[in-house]
Amino acid sequence: MLMQQERIENGDGYQTVERAFELLESLAGGPRGVTELAVELGLEKSTVSRMLKTLAGLGYAVQPEKRGAYQLGPRVLYLADRYLDANRLIREARPVLERLALEARASAHLAREVGSQFLVVAKEASPELIQVASAVGGSCVPHASALGKVLLAGMKPALRMRWLQEPLQRFTEKTIVDRAALADEFELIERRGYALEAGEEHLGVGCIGAPVRDAGGRWIAALSISGPLRGTPFKLDREHIELLLAHARALSAALGYREAPAAAPVG
Amino acid sequence: MLMQQERIENGDGYQTVERAFELLESLAGGPRGVTELAVELGLEKSTVSRMLKTLAGLGYAVQPEKRGAYQLGPRVLYLADRYLDANRLIREARPVLERLALEARASAHLAREVGSQFLVVAKEASPELIQVASAVGGSCVPHASALGKVLLAGMKPALRMRWLQEPLQRFTEKTIVDRAALADEFELIERRGYALEAGEEHLGVGCIGAPVRDAGGRWIAALSISGPLRGTPFKLDREHIELLLAHARALSAALGYREAPAAAPVG
DNA sequence: CAACACCGTTGTTTATGAAGGAACAATACC
DNA sequence: GGTATTGTTCCTTCATAAACAACGGTGTTG
Incomplete structure (x- = not known):
């Protein structure tokens, strides 16, 4: 030929x-x-x-x-159907994504590590007319998206290194490309239990990410809501963070995660 | 090689x-x-x-x-996602199937003609432990399943003939293989607006099928509930028929079909 | 109404790229 | 530590997929 x-x-x-x-x-x-x-x-x-x-x-x-x-x-539906059958995470996530997108009035995504990529494995489009474009099966940037940062923050530092070996691409002036700053960011995300991203990948687009835990408490996936920073009800505020965290906790619970009982108040 | x-x-x-x-x-x-x-x-x-x-x-x-x-x-999720994006019927059908399966306590399926086959294009598994096996993307038998019979009944007789040219395979003793009997069956289905099937394809398994109409009133797809004839709440009774018909009407309405107003009672 | 342009399909030919077979490297299991 | 089994890689060969051109439709236009 x-x-x-x-x-x-x-x-x-x-x-x-x-x-x-x-x-x-x-x-x-x-x-x-x-x-x-x-x-x-x-x-x-x-x-x-x-x-x-x-x-x-x-x-x-x-x-x-x-x-x-x-x-x-x-x-193509057959293959996808079988894939979903084998992936409890995604099956459980679907109804959560639906409710989350509706309540937050933003696009909801679920991402996880597959092979050597971070992939969006499920999504629910925003009910708003204006929304960020995205596709199931697409990959997300490790260091410049809320989903990627959550997934990285949940890894052991040694593993995390392997994801950050290559030069960190700068997408906008807000992209964090300094390794020390990124390390601080991961520490913050792990402590607070959620990640924020405002225009680090695309200007004008914001995202909140939260971890999904398996029965052992490991961060196995990331849930997010994202949308334009202007023009829709979506904001990077406390209300939306709490909403996302509530749904992420619900999904983790569906996967068998039991939260540690709150420490008894002192005194 | x-x-x-x-x-x-x-x-x-x-x-x-x-x-x-x-x-x-x-x-x-x-x-x-x-x-x-x-x-x-x-x-x-x-x-x-x-x-x-x-x-x-x-x-x-x-x-x-x-x-x-x-x-x-x-x-594989990407392809399926795009396929669904392009198919309003399936998109609208998903929530209907979920509710239908839950309320009927049976497996719910949606089938349509694709190429030269009748294919299951969406499904929702029965909430019961005992359920009939089936797969999205699989084909269904034209003359021996409720889905197939509904799809055939909705066709113009000339087109229908092309589907029944080959010899009609007998699956069980209940399979209708006589062409005259089948013609009567189609006439009945069209008049009543639903199809029944009891063990015609697999002994012990029953199915009720109903048409889904597009805005023009054409029967473009078939909705069904099916399950074992013993051992689960599913039955081929009036209650289940009405339940199926209600959901099929809801789906048709979502696709733009407006039912003809009921004729004014005489006298 | 004929000439044209365009589309998807189908022969035919050729050397390229996929299949075969066997040897290789890791594991897991006695 | 040997042994069986796994997934991978070499290398050779020829069957297969790509190219190119001709075909048979359909719809459009002068």
Whole structure:
């Protein structure tokens, strides 16, 4: 097969499979025609046509009408359904996210460490018209998002180091790129039990993050609410922090975490 | 590449892609090792190992620990999320299914025609311990399930014929395989507005199906409750039929369907 | 109404990239 | 400490996927 295009990262990994998923993820953006996709991905029309036919045969794509455009097929639901079945965290989180988004009038997200990334594994969009865009399955920045900072703060310092080895990218003037300042930040988050982020990743967008604990008390995931800092009811204030913490505690409880009984008041 | 195994259906379709998805769907059943999968699918260990690495690189599989077994990755959630975004029917159906399953104490399903199949596109498991097994993304039998019969009953007779061309498979002694009897059945379903099925596909399992209508009144999907005919509160009785119909009407209304005003009583 | 432009599909050919087989490195288990 | 089993990596080979061009539709336009 002649590869007229540049093949940069071909260390290993099945080229054909990678292309199939590229195609599928393009389809995820809405119905697409063969020619359109071929141009978008720099492939041959015939390749795309045959690939889509394969995907359609498997149910991961559908072609509503003969000789027409393709779109995502319902078989993707099967995989997701099975994934959720195996992940108690996400299953338990769904209703919590729904209530949280509604009450906070902000977008609610759940993230956790998967492989070597921090990924958003569930979300509920804000009921407000204006909301921050995000996608399930996307990754989040370790040092510049409330979700990432909570996940890092919950790790043993040795593990945390491995996440902060690479240079810390600066997204805005508020991004914390100083390692000493970040260390203080983690200490603060661990002590207070929540993280704040105001424009560190995107200017004008704020986020509050809180840990989700498993039965052993470990911080295994992060729950957050986020939204524009102006124009919606969402604010980085005490009320929203308490609301988030309440729901994070509820989710932790659903996972079997029992809070330590409050210390008896002295005297 | 030497294909020592029989390659029966290789008309077209990318072999590598088909294998990748076979692998993924195997993983959907739970964590699997490389060797295990290789045996299960009749592939070479090396092939499976490389394929899984590719899938892991894309996020569709994960290997929780080095040199360990693989499982499904969170990227599958992304595709499903986008699919749902594009499908108002399923989005609106989810809360309806939840309530319906809880109130009927039975499994609730939503099915529709996709490509050339009737597929379950959403479900909510029964709150009862004993429940019928089913999977989102699976297909349902046109002539022997309540879902299938409702979908067929809602079609124009000409279209319906195309679904019933092949010989009608008999699953149990109750399966309707006589075409005249089936025609009567469709007429009945259309008149009553719901379908009953008792052991036609699996002995001991019953199902009630009702149509979901779009704004134009067309039957675009089928909603159902199903469960064992003994051992749970689920029954094929008037109470459950009315419950299902109420939720099906609610879903239709959410999709913009306005019921015709009841005819004024005569006299 | 014919000519055109566009789309998705389908042959055919070729060398590329995936499959095979075996050896390799880690574990876990006697 | 040996042994069995796991997942990974080499290397060779040829079957397979990519390219390219021609085809058969559909809708549009002069």
